[in-house]
Amino acid sequence: MAVYTEVADEDLARFVARYDIGRVLSCKGIAEGVENTNFLLQTTAGHFILTLYEKRVDPGDLPFFLGLMQHLARRGVICPQPVAARDGATLGELAGRPAALVTFLEGMWPRRPVVEHCAGVGRALAGLHLAGEGFGLVRPNALGQAAWAPLFAQSADRADSVAPGLTAEIGGELAALAAGWPQGLPAGVIHADLFPDNVFFLGNRLSGLIDFYFACDDFLAYDLAICLNAWCFEPDGAFNFTKGQALLTAYCRERPLGPAEVAALPVLARGAAVRFLLTRLHDWLRVPPGALVVPKDPLEYLGKLRFHRAVASARDYGLL
Amino acid sequence: MAVYTEVADEDLARFVARYDIGRVLSCKGIAEGVENTNFLLQTTAGHFILTLYEKRVDPGDLPFFLGLMQHLARRGVICPQPVAARDGATLGELAGRPAALVTFLEGMWPRRPVVEHCAGVGRALAGLHLAGEGFGLVRPNALGQAAWAPLFAQSADRADSVAPGLTAEIGGELAALAAGWPQGLPAGVIHADLFPDNVFFLGNRLSGLIDFYFACDDFLAYDLAICLNAWCFEPDGAFNFTKGQALLTAYCRERPLGPAEVAALPVLARGAAVRFLLTRLHDWLRVPPGALVVPKDPLEYLGKLRFHRAVASARDYGLL
Numbered sequence: 272m273a274v275y276t277e278v279a280d281e282d283l284a285r286f287v288a289r290y291d292i293g294r295v296l297s298c299k300g301i302a303e304g305v306e307n308t309n310f311l312l313q314t315t316a317g318h319f320i321l322t323l324y325e326k327r328v329d330p331g332d333l334p335f336f337l338g339l340m341q342h343l344a345r346r347g348v349i350c351p352q353p354v355a356a357r358d359g360a361t362l363g364e365l366a367g368r369p370a371a372l373v374t375f376l377e378g379m380w381p382r383r384p385v386v387e388h389c390a391g392v393g394r395a396l397a398g399l400h401l402a403g404e405g406f407g408l409v410r411p412n413a414l415g416q417a418a419w420a421p422l423f424a425q426s427a428d429r430a431d432s433v434a435p436g437l438t439a440e441i442g443g444e445l446a447a448l449a450a451g452w453p454q455g456l457p458a459g460v461i462h463a464d465l466f467p468d469n470v471f472f473l474g475n476r477l478s479g480l481i482d483f484y485f486a487c488d489d490f491l492a493y494d495l496a497i498c499l500n501a502w503c504f505e506p507d508g509a510f511n512f513t514k515g516q517a518l519l520t521a522y523c524r525e526r527p528l529g530p531a532e533v534a535a536l537p538v539l540a541r542g543a544a545v546r547f548l549l550t551r552l553h554d555w556l557r558v559p560p561g562a563l564v565v566p567k568d569p570l571e572y573l574g575k576l577r578f579h580r581a582v583a584s585a586r587d588y589g590l591l
Numbered sequence: 592m593a594v595y596t597e598v599a600d601e602d603l604a605r606f607v608a609r610y611d612i613g614r615v616l617s618c619k620g621i622a623e624g625v626e627n628t629n630f631l632l633q634t635t636a637g638h639f640i641l642t643l644y645e646k647r648v649d650p651g652d653l654p655f656f657l658g659l660m661q662h663l664a665r666r667g668v669i670c671p672q673p674v675a676a677r678d679g680a681t682l683g684e685l686a687g688r689p690a691a692l693v694t695f696l697e698g699m700w701p702r703r704p705v706v707e708h709c710a711g712v713g714r715a716l717a718g719l720h721l722a723g724e725g726f727g728l729v730r731p732n733a734l735g736q737a738a739w740a741p742l743f744a745q746s747a748d749r750a751d752s753v754a755p756g757l758t759a760e761i762g763g764e765l766a767a768l769a770a771g772w773p774q775g776l777p778a779g780v781i782h783a784d785l786f787p788d789n790v791f792f793l794g795n796r797l798s799g800l801i802d803f804y805f806a807c808d809d810f811l812a813y814d815l816a817i818c819l820n821a822w823c824f825e826p827d828g829a830f831n832f833t834k835g836q837a838l839l840t841a842y843c844r845e846r847p848l849g850p851a852e853v854a855a856l857p858v859l860a861r862g863a864a865v866r867f868l869l870t871r872l873h874d875w876l877r878v879p880p881g882a883l884v885v886p887k888d889p890l891e892y893l894g895k896l897r898f899h900r901a902v903a904s905a906r907d908y909g910l911l
Contacts, residue, residue, distance in 0.1 A: 300622035
């Protein structure tokens with residue numbers, strides 16, 4: 272939850288006047304999203320999300336993110352659509368920050384995902400991967416496998432303060448992943464952060480995907496591995512085989528995995544666990560005093576990583 | 592900004608099913624209100640604010656607050672109206688907390704109040720005081736003059752750490768207020784917290800009053816004194832006479848002040864400054880580590896208090 276930037280009403284009115292969306296009726300900061308400031312904006316023309324991009328987002332990446340949402344929406348993915356101002360621009364400036372308006376999506380993210388949600392997200396992820404084909408822009412994964420060792424180097428000296436032996440365990444894992452990371456798997460645009468809070472449902476029916484601000488190019492099956500980590504573990508740390516099966520089966524129905532992807536799934540899942548372990552560790556060690564955001568526990572992902580190391584094949588995740 | 596409590600989607604669905612408001616389409620935690628958790632709830636029937644009352648609100652006071660909003664709305668004050676469940680109850684329970692649904696009000700609170708806003712709030716405050724007549728429930732002001740000395744006693748030993756000499760200055764002020772506090776002024780239901788973030792406007796037209804969770808019985812002119820403090824000072828600490836004049840003139844057009852109220856206005860304004868100085872000081876000295884809320888600066892109200900001490904009569908505030 273985070274609202275980093277206040278917007279004066281007259282500045283907002285000036286911003287909105289650039290669009291064909293009528294008059295502002297209400298604008299409330301919403302407690303969703305950690306990287307940016309989001310407002311739920313109501314105008315005489317409808318509902319929108321107004322996002323101010325804070326300093327963790329590189330402004331140079333915004334054309335990729337906004338362009339991707341347009342591309343996906345045109346190809347049938349239910350996701351926020353950037354609203355163009357009268358001059359055609361989807362990116363503006365408000366309160367000294369890059370800012371964009373996107374359409375409002377109905378639905379709620381599931382606080383306690385059930386099997387049906389996992390099936391829904393598997394199907395939607397495959398749909399996203401297929402719809403991403405032909406998108407003209409490219410964004411390398413800044414948090415991909417090559418980035419993990421330099422990222423860990425910033426925290427290695429203090430990792431043992433979070434859990435004894437953590438420095439050595441991650442060091443060993445990074446070496447194993449560097450040696451065993453797959454090559455040449457089918458690649459394309461991935462969401463890279465499709466956690467439950469980025470997937471909306473109405474009841475058990477998926478109603479939209481949001482937050483494309485980590486989207487990039489990488490192996491498609493790596494995105495699936497991220498979802499296995501994000502959706503198929505229980506609060507007590509146990510892997511839920513039924514959820515894994517639902518997610519993988521629904522994905523494969525839309526986009527069947529090739530043999531190399533199936534073989535790589537355990538190592539991709541280890542990599543995905545390491546990626547979130549490392550960013551959480553980084554943030555955990557750098558909580559500013561009086562922070563507005565409570566950091567997420569890195570050790571949740573250490574438990575997941577250990578599970579994946581013990582996995583023999585993709586069948587252990589529920590792949591039929 | 593504060594969202595203290597997460598609500599699971601299935602718990603929300605169960606809660607909403609008690610009302611005739613259709614199906615939930617969206618529910619977003621909003622970054623407004625410090626005491627409670629607020630969600631902007633969209634259903635097939637419209638928009639609502641869902642409030643979970645957190646521990647700073649006494650559940651025994653909720654019938655007063657909800658009843659007052661109903662009473663005021665029936666008498667033409669634009670404020671949130673509690674929505675009754677099918678069984679007639681306006682108070683329910685959600686996520687282990689007392690919870691209520693109220694109607695959604697359009698408008699935005701003014702981040703930089705101008706003279707027209709001050710006139711609007713003066714008129715609306717008088718309207719609220721008149722509409723409050725005949726409300727059947729009573730709630731003594733828990734933060735009224737009698738409460739200030741005991742409240743200060745909890746912070747007196749550490750007040751000098753906030754500003755040198757603060758303990759002595761507040762002590763002297765409390766003695767002066769206890770000796771000079773007016774008696775027998777017209778009393779009734781007051782809002783007691785009508786700051787800019789509790790008053791909505793569409794452009795310069797006032798569109799509603801919110802947050803009645805400090806409302807209580809006290810001198811009506813004390814409520815006006817709170818507004819003088821909250822609306823008529825500039826960010827640099829200077830009193831804005833034009834704003835004071837606009838606020839007072841608009842108030843008196845709806846509800847003329849009696850001579851005793853006029854005479855008491857400076858001491859009421861001092862008291863109002865002390866009340867916010869003391870609660871801010873209390874919170875400032877008790878910020879929990881990792882707090883989600885940045886406390887407000889108590890010294891802003893020390894400056895206002897000193898201004899009021901130098902005031903000769905209500906004419907100095909702009910009363911004609």
